[in-house]
Amino acid sequence: MGIDIEELKSKINPRLRPIIWRDSDNTLVLLDQRKLPFEETYVELRDPQSTADAIRQMIVRGAPAIGITAAYGMVLAIAHGNASTLDEALNELARARDALNAARPTAQNLFWATERMLSTASNAIHNGSAKSVRELLGVMKREAKAIFDEEFDAELRMGIYGLEKVNDGDTILTQCNAGGLATGTGIGTATAPIRVAHALGIRVSVIAPETRPWLQGARLTVYELMADGIPVTLIADTAVGYVMYRGMVNSVMVGADRILRDGHVYNKIGTFKEAVIAHELGIPFYAIAPSSTFDLRSRVEDVKIEERDPDEVRKIRGVPIAPENVPVFNPVFDVTPPKYVTALITERGIIYPPFDKNVPRVLSVR
Numbered sequence: 001m002g003i004d005i006e007e008l009k010s011k012i013n014p015r016l017r018p019i020i021w022r023d024s025d026n027t028l029v030l031l032d033q034r035k036l037p038f039e040e041t042y043v044e045l046r047d048p049q050s051t052a053d054a055i056r057q058m059i060v061r062g063a064p065a066i067g068i069t070a071a072y073g074m075v076l077a078i079a080h081g082n083a084s085t086l087d088e089a090l091n092e093l094a095r096a097r098d099a100l101n102a103a104r105p106t107a108q109n110l111f112w113a114t115e116r117m118l119s120t121a122s123n124a125i126h127n128g129s130a131k132s133v134r135e136l137l138g139v140m141k142r143e144a145k146a147i148f149d150e151e152f153d154a155e156l157r158m159g160i161y162g163l164e165k166v167n168d169g170d171t172i173l174t175q176c177n178a179g180g181l182a183t184g185t186g187i188g189t190a191t192a193p194i195r196v197a198h199a200l201g202i203r204v205s206v207i208a209p210e211t212r213p214w215l216q217g218a219r220l221t222v223y224e225l226m227a228d229g230i231p232v233t234l235i236a237d238t239a240v241g242y243v244m245y246r247g248m249v250n251s252v253m254v255g256a257d258r259i260l261r262d263g264h265v266y267n268k269i270g271t272f273k274e275a276v277i278a279h280e281l282g283i284p285f286y287a288i289a290p291s292s293t294f295d296l297r298s299r300v301e302d303v304k305i306e307e308r309d310p311d312e313v314r315k316i317r318g319v320p321i322a323p324e325n326v327p328v329f330n331p332v333f334d335v336t337p338p339k340y341v342t343a344l345i346t347e348r349g350i351i352y353p354p355f356d357k358n359v360p361r362v363l364s365v366r
């Protein structure tokens with residue numbers, strides 16, 4: 001299908017833009033995703049520590065969106081820092097990298113983005129393209145924007161590749177929010193094929209589990225798809241098995257926070273459950289992520305699964321739903337082994353098993 005990218009971009013025009021860089025005063029503006037869907041409010045950030053706090057508090061969340069936000073957090077270290085020499089600037093950036101990397105442990109995009117920004121600064125200083133702190137700021141801004149633009153382009157490409165897995169009339173089960181709110185660009189990863197299909201007039205609908213405890217499905221996926229006129233049905237997490245058993249799901253499409261070389265997929269808690277049920281029922285299970293989400297060095301035992309505040313489980317929006325002193329285990333991601341993954345959809349193509357051979361090949365890395 002010869003798809004005109006520019007025409008497609010004009011048709012996919014998401015209303016919600018969760019990350020805005022205001023160049024006039026070097027300010028990072030974030031849509032506060034904790035308040036959705038009932039309030040659309042924004043926070044303004046001018047330093048890396050408050051940016052790290054915004055990631056930790058999930059004002060912004062979603063692996064690619066975290067990466068873009070961290071990239072601009074590194075820009076803020078120069079834009080509003082105290083460095084008067086390039087050496088001081090590099091030290092500020094190293095401190096900013098450490099503060100941002102400490103915000104959340106699982107999403108690979110965070111570490112990929114801060115390392116890319118730091119190496120860009122170091123290279124610019126050493127190759128002479130940044131001879132002053134002011135020139136370095138220009139380099140950093142351009143690199144952060146490049147990361148944003150590359151993410152946007154990657155999502156369009158993943159949407160086009162993913163079209164191969166979407167038939168007219170399909171219903172697609174998602175998990176959490178891997179939409180435009182999770183990537184910062186407004187398109188999404190898991191929702192990219194959905195948005196592209198919808199833009200091309202292919203009838204597709206979504207079943208979105210609420211995704212306890214943070215309710216990204218109920219509060220974010222539902223909100224952003226309805227805002228763009230894409231049919232979506234909300235279900236309780238406990239209904240996932242039944243809707244698949246009832247034959248209501250043609251495929252499962254999820255995002256990812258980290259994907260290993262051998263195809264282990266780290267994603268929102270509850271993803272593994274969907275993958276096992278899909279495998280059992282013969283329903284295709286696709287993880288959709290840009291190459292910036294892949295971690296080709298770590299093994300399963302190296303990856304930290306984030307555990308968050310127990311009150312996220314004991315309460316819903318501050319209202320207790322359990323005894324206040326009940327012990328809680330609150331892992332917010334799980335890991336799906338490659339045997340349950342039908343294919344990985346990336347901006348460089350669709351990757352099929354054996355992943356340990358095909359991931360490096362398709363991502364054209366050693």
Ligand SMILES: CSC[C@H]1O[C@H](OP(=O)(O)O)[C@H](O)[C@@H]1O
Nearest residue numbers: 061062063176178182255256268
């Ligand atoms: C394309 S976003 C990837 C991923 O991030 C979400 O987690 P969180 O909301 O805790 O940042 C979820 O796992 C999405 O699938």
